Amino acid sequence: MLVLKRLVAFIIMGVTALSAGAALAATAGQPEPWQLGLQKGATPVMDDIIWFHDLLLWLITAIALFVLALLVIVVVKFNARANPTPSRTTHNTTIEVLWTVVPVLILVTIAIPSFRLLFFQLNMPKADVTVKATGKQWFWTYSYPDEKFEFDSLMVQDKDLKQGQLRLLTVDNELVVPVNKVVLVDLRSQDVIHSFFVPSFRIKQDAVPGRTIRAWFEATKPGKYEWPCAELCGFGHSGMKGWVYVHTPEEYQKWAAENLAGGKAKQ
Numbered sequence: 001m002l003v004l005k006r007l008v009a010f011i012i013m014g015v016t017a018l019s020a021g022a023a024l025a026a027t028a029g030q031p032e033p034w035q036l037g038l039q040k041g042a043t044p045v046m047d048d049i050i051w052f053h054d055l056l057l058w059l060i061t062a063i064a065l066f067v068l069a070l071l072v073i074v075v076v077k078f079n080a081r082a083n084p085t086p087s088r089t090t091h092n093t094t095i096e097v098l099w100t101v102v103p104v105l106i107l108v109t110i111a112i113p114s115f116r117l118l119f120f121q122l123n124m125p126k127a128d129v130t131v132k133a134t135g136k137q138w139f140w141t142y143s144y145p146d147e148k149f150e151f152d153s154l155m156v157q158d159k160d161l162k163q164g165q166l167r168l169l170t171v172d173n174e175l176v177v178p179v180n181k182v183v184l185v186d187l188r189s190q191d192v193i194h195s196f197f198v199p200s201f202r203i204k205q206d207a208v209p210g211r212t213i214r215a216w217f218e219a220t221k222p223g224k225y226e227w228p229c230a231e232l233c234g235f236g237h238s239g240m241k242g243w244v245y246v247h248t249p250e251e252y253q254k255w256a257a258e259n260l261a262g263g264k265a266k267q
């Protein structure tokens, strides 16, 4: 009886979790229910990373299957019953050359796209927009230094949530950037180490006190992208959420005219 009760409770929990997941899936730039693999990409860097990840997955699957096949052959063909008098072979030049050369070729196949991707990620292009993101315990302050415009971005508390807003995942002000433009992010921290981590953009960079660290992204799809602070930064770490709102050129122009012109405060 107890087992049955537990089973029913487990099913109810599963259904609840699934329906919560379905609500999440309504917005792009977030994890999906039953997601396998990486979050969908929204920058050229992330698209390349997904391609590279898939390449490695195929390679490693082929290698694992090959090794498994060899093991099965050994077990079936060379066990004591099937092969009562084993040979005493210790060297085979052809096989030795093969097991040296083939892994080298596989590593070169991996290294070329890997280094190309690394340079693509770390080579900073010319900026169209520069923003400064300062991590604080436990919220972010964004500023557009060219425009002398600054605002805070805090997680919305339960009592202030509006209809349709996700609990513990909504912020009052998103970081707004234009689509198809290179955005440089100057990361700073006021207190401890925080981390600017947008999974759909594949940008993950620590914000370290006393330093300015620069990262970049070029979002190719308008929409809202959720991100969590990815460095344990103290008591309120779990509430340190971020959202990047990628605007179409027209939306961005409108937003900039309303907010950036003259550097007036948003709140």
Ligand SMILES: [Cu+2]
Pocket (backbone or CB within 6 Å): 135, 138, 193, 194, 195, 229, 230, 231, 232, 233, 237, 240
């Ligand atoms: Cu943090």
